[in-house]
Amino acid sequence: MSQQNRSEASQLLRDLNWLPHGTKVVNVAIAGAGNMNLVERVSLDNGTSLILKRAQGWVEKYPHIPAPVGRAAVEAAFYAAVAGSSVGAKMPTHLGFDERNAANLLQDLGECTDGMTAYAGTKITDGELDAVADWAAGLHVLPLAGSIKNTLNNRAMRELNAVHIFDFPLAVDNGFDLEEITPGLQAAANVLQTDRDFIAAVQPIKALYLGDAPDGVLLHGDLYPGSWLNTSQGLFMIDPEFCWLGPREWDVGMVLAHLRLSQQPAQQSARFIRRYGQPIDRALANKVAGIEIMRRLLGVAQLPISMDCSAKITLLHEARALVLGISP
Numbered sequence: 602m603s604q605q606n607r608s609e610a611s612q613l614l615r616d617l618n619w620l621p622h623g624t625k626v627v628n629v630a631i632a633g634a635g636n637m638n639l640v641e642r643v644s645l646d647n648g649t650s651l652i653l654k655r656a657q658g659w660v661e662k663y664p665h666i667p668a669p670v671g672r673a674a675v676e677a678a679f680y681a682a683v684a685g686s687s688v689g690a691k692m693p694t695h696l697g698f699d700e701r702n703a704a705n706l707l708q709d710l711g712e713c714t715d716g717m718t719a720y721a722g723t724k725i726t727d728g729e730l731d732a733v734a735d736w737a738a739g740l741h742v743l744p745l746a747g748s749i750k751n752t753l754n755n756r757a758m759r760e761l762n763a764v765h766i767f768d769f770p771l772a773v774d775n776g777f778d779l780e781e782i783t784p785g786l787q788a789a790a791n792v793l794q795t796d797r798d799f800i801a802a803v804q805p806i807k808a809l810y811l812g813d814a815p816d817g818v819l820l821h822g823d824l825y826p827g828s829w830l831n832t833s834q835g836l837f838m839i840d841p842e843f844c845w846l847g848p849r850e851w852d853v854g855m856v857l858a859h860l861r862l863s864q865q866p867a868q869q870s871a872r873f874i875r876r877y878g879q880p881i882d883r884a885l886a887n888k889v890a891g892i893e894i895m896r897r898l899l900g901v902a903q904l905p906i907s908m909d910c911s912a913k914i915t916l917l918h919e920a921r922a923l924v925l926g927i928s929p
Contacts, residue, residue: 610641610653619697619706621645629653633715636662636827636902637672637842642709649709652693656703656842663901669757672842673703678752679841680705682819688739691732692838710837716826719863720905725826730869732836733829733856734876741818741849741879750815755822755845759811762822762843766892767807770900771800782903785910789917790899802924806888809848817846824852825859850881854889861890861916862897862906884926891923 611626613619620626624645632642632652639655656673660666680695697706719725745753769775773794779786793799821828822843830837853874860869874881897904898913898920906913921927 610643613702613704614643614651614653614706617697617699617702617704617706619651621647621649623647624649632709636660637668637840651696652707652709654705654707666761666901668761670703672755672758673698673705674700675752675755675758675844676705676840676842678749679819679844682745682749682753683740683743686739686743688736688743691736691836692841710830710832710834713830713832713837716829716831717905719826719859719865721907722864725860725863725865725869727872729829729831729836730873731876733824733838734873734878736836736838737821737824737849737852737856738877738879740821741852743819745819745846750846753819753844753846754813754815755843756813758843759845763807763811765900765902766810766896767803770896771803777899777901779899783910783913786898786913789910789914793895793899793917793921796921799921799924802888803892806885806892806924810851814847818849820845820847820849820852822851824855826863848882848885849879850886851889853877853881854886855893857886858890858893858897861919862894862904864908887923887926891920894920894923 610629614626624647626643627646628644630642630644632640635654637656637660639657639661641653641655642650643653644650654673654676656668656670658667658670660668677695677698680689680692683689683692684695693710694708695705696708698704716725716729769777770790771794773791779790821838821841822845823840828838828840830839856873857870860873874883894916896902898917908916
């Protein structure tokens with residue numbers, strides 16, 4: 602990180618009176634491999650640290666992709682919605698929000714690892730999976746004040762995300778070089794990109810995602826292993842900037858997709874649904890899962906998946922079956 606960035610973060614914390622009284626910043630460093638936002642760990646001279654998370658007018662990992670800065674306000678609203686609940690207890694404490702700078706200040710959970718190691722062959726333990734299911738179940742029954750629903754609706758982020766979930770991966774000649782990622786995958790992508798039945802089946806889920814559902818449940822929106830942290834206090838959830846109000850099957854389907862993408866044992870999907878414990882439309886959850894598998898293999902939001910082309914093609918066949926409701 603440049604001296605300029607360190608100075609900017611330090612000055613912002615001072616200007617907003619976000620530094621504990623009498624403390625000084627001794628270091629600012631990137632905290633994790635953030636995709637959407639600039640996330641910095643601010644170390645103080647009293648031995649503690651804070652997390653400063655800022656939204657800029659682009660996707661942090663892909664600066665050529667514009668993104669709404671209003672996502673910072675949405676994230677702050679999410680933390681406000683879950684504050685004082687069992688859901689909020691398993692997230693970092695939210696310490697401040699400044700709209701002008703699109704900045705959120707969060708508790709630093711300390712040395713921890715996210716769930717991304719699952720894609721390299723690490724098993725998601727039963728305890729971790731149960732913690733995710735319990736957290737999602739608690740989130741989906743959380744009562745919401747009417748005044749906060751408009752913010753949590755998060756339309757601008759849904760419009761951005763919809764392009765990369767539903768449109769770009771299925772666009773013929775989208776310019777994305779899949780061959781560089783996995784030789785042989787482009788041919789499989791071309792088959793799916795011209796599959797009229799599959800494309801037609803995806804459209805109602807896209808319409809559901811972009812539609813407003815003021816009576817929907819509060820969703821995390823991006824409930825994959827990169828959004829949870831293993832800490833000394835158990836599993837914690839982070840990064841709710843993709844949250845929205847919609848069907849619980851969205852979060853459930855997302856987890857099911859990533860259990861398959863990370864090649865977890867087949868019985869883990871059933872375990873997650875049992876533990877989650879709320880009635881779901883399994884067909885809808887399967888469609889969400891299939892679309893997520895497809896877009897993670899063919900779209901920009903690639904994962905560090907350790908599988909060859911043959912295995913990815915098998916997953917694409919499974920994704921198609923899930924979306925079309927075809928029994929294996």
